[in-house]
């Protein structure tokens with residue numbers, strides 16, 4: 001694994017908190033069992049042979065992917081070398097290919113993945129790299145392959161709005177604006193994906209988490 005990280009980024013726990021807090025805070029505040037299992041079930045529906053995860057963090061989705069699609073090749077990438085090492089240690093018992101790479105520049109050939117998974121990553125990116133990351137997901141997907149996204153949706157009431165304000169302060173106002181306005185489905189369509197579907201919506205301590213899928217054009 002190369003030791004240099006290619007560009008600045010917002011770490012898993014946001015701009016101010018250490019990465020070591022990420023897993024415990026997620027476990028306490030995010031109803032992880034509920035939505036992570038729905039996300040991997042979405043992926044498993046297509047019985048993919050090669051799954052690429054972008055911004056895998058500590059590998060909480062990655063582990064579940066291996067369990068849900070045991071015959072698939074799973075490639076998990078992140079821009080942060082520290083968190084990638086944590087993920088590899090946490091899942092040392094599993095056959096996962098770890099890749100140090102930005103979401104905007106995956107060292108993966110065109111049209112080779114059956115599924116791309118992007119969980120809680122897009123809201124860490126400013127609008128331009130967010131669009132570039134979606135274009136990159138589309139590039140590596142085979143025609144008809146599906147992108148699966150878990151990320152923040154528009155708050156629907158003042159409680160969700162207040163919760164999401166806390167998250168926006170941690171991760172950055174500009175990076176989260178398109179999520180606050182409910183623009184995620186339009187962003188997926190703008191990146192050239194077809195069949196954009198919002199499958200689930202979960203209220204959490206940080207706002208409303210949505211699970212979407214979108215298909216790379218045939």
Ligand SMILES: C[S@@+](CC[C@H](N)C(=O)[O-])C[C@H]1O[C@@H](n2cnc3c(N)ncnc32)[C@H](O)[C@@H]1O
Nearest residue numbers: 009012055056057078079080102103119120124
């Ligand atoms: C909130 S964490 C989500 C981690 C994991 N996917 C999950 O569901 O728990 C966001 C992750 O995105 C990664 N990240 C941030 N900017 C990135 C970029 N430009 N390219 C790839 N990964 C990035 C961070 O290092 C972090 O691991």
